[in-house]
Amino acid sequence: MEMRAFPGDRPYRVTRKGEVKKTSWPGGTTSQLFILPGDADLGKRDFTFRVSTASVDVERSTFTPFEGFDRIIMTIDNDLALSHDGGEEVTLKKFEPHLFDGGAETRSRGKVRDFNCIMDRKTCRGEITAMTLARGSVLYPRKGNYGAGLELEIIYCAAGRLTFRYGETEERLDQGDVLAIDHGLMDSRYRLSNEQDQPCDLVVTLIRSVPPVQVARQAPHEP
Template identity: 35%
Template sequence: MINLRVQEAKNVKVAQWSGGETREVFLAPDHGVYKVGQFDFRVSSATVELKESKFSALPGYERLIMSLDHCIRLVHEKEEEIEEIILQPFEAHHFSGDDQTTSYGQCTDFNLIYKPELKGFMKACNKAEQLTLESEVTVIYCLEDVDIQVIKNEELIKSYQLEKYSSLVLENPESHTRVEFDSQESFQPIVVCSMIQEK
């Protein structure tokens, strides 16, 4: 049976990092801590306030990043090559936590960090868009005040009115379950969805 839980904006952990401020949206398992080897996956959002920022090293993890507002340039220093990309707003980019990564440009970003035995996905959704729940865990992070409906076999299971920076966590969904979003905002994505499942 599907498990639903809301993380209100006022309860989100906020901390400082070398380039700005970070909000921990979700961390698994519940008893885990944000240290290498002591968590399975983590969803977070951070402000990047410096024009040049070095990312924390996270060896043994995979990473997905998305800018929520401005273009940024990412440089990944790998063992045998250097990769450089321009990341457009609301575009998800995968890279290894083993890379030495530097970002150039200021933005607010969204991050999913996960162990390699898991598979991670990230998607920004607009008003009136639907998301079919196929992953074991889905974390929906609100970029605005959002109305969310959880529907199974065309029957409404639960509805939520969530404030900006709140999130809804959906675990172990049954088949034919989807989520619909609505908001007063319509010109840009209103939620970011992070999905995690075993490979």
Template identity: 30%
Template sequence: MAEIVLITKEQQQTSTWTGGTTTQISIYPPKSNFLDRDFMWRLSTAYVEVEESNFTKLAGFDRHLMVLEGRLELVHKGQHSVVLQQYEQDSFKGGWETVSFGMARDFNLMLKEGIKGKLEHYKAASGVQFKVELQADGQRDSFFACYCHRGQICLYANNQNVTVGEGDLLLINYNDYLTITLENKYIEECNLIAVFIEIY
């Protein structure tokens, strides 16, 4: 069984933070609130619009950050530092003291500690078709999300056919084996961010 929801860019909520703006794409459970820290996972994008910025501390959460545009240096004080170019990513604890240098746009996955998740970047030229196979044991909530950063993609799953446009996110909640087919039927290249989440 799988539940498929398309979240268009017009449905997403944008707000300001100390270093720029952030857009919440999806949060789970749906009625949870980022400020209350009562969510299990959250997907968002952010524009970092100042050269140096201090990240908001999120104790009790793990973070995965991928650069969509620009270049970003992350310094996790007392831990590690990394320089990220487009589609490169870093994983770190939300409670760490983190400072960023550089202006960029990034994609963020925030997970309550104990929940597993990862990000992957897929690039599909015009005419390319590929499959993603998902497996769940029926004992936990599993999620697959596909965020279209550039271009658009056709996705086939669970006898449904959905077109994911630029800035849209397709979210699938599944609890059994599921095969997803993605196809770029369009002229321009498509760049996707795939999100995999398992709640234990």
């Protein structure tokens, strides 16, 4: 089944910091930056993937399990220690991504702000990259992958200001704003740049659909 991120043929969407859905959990707050489909319910586990940031305001916490999902977490300020199913702790530094099984019993140690991606492993794969754009830097003036299956790029402005240009359109993203690009609908080049005096920190999530498994069938033997 073909999945599209936005209504109609629109190739991108900007979500401002004030428009982001926020919820509380026992250890802090969560800001949902993107979920597909848009009307999915996190509690019902009926989503393909979800991207969010969260504050962890307690020294120790236990993650909510997501059976059948893969997760990537990245701290965007302090160190974060994680253990899965009682195993050895892994300590993450700022902007270091960590992929793990969402169904594992995961415990954390450390007060941080983190970035999360939860993916239904049957339907998609993802990766997270953090980068800093210096003043005057331009990030990959590139063309989309028009006509592709699900191929989404979620760009979170963690600090500074980002300028996005697509055709005659220009958008400016401030700290906390989110730019989502559907590469399957992006039919011309776009560019991202930092035109401010201060560095711009970005966290970029790339999501691709998993092709359906093709089952080879043997031809019946002739009698």
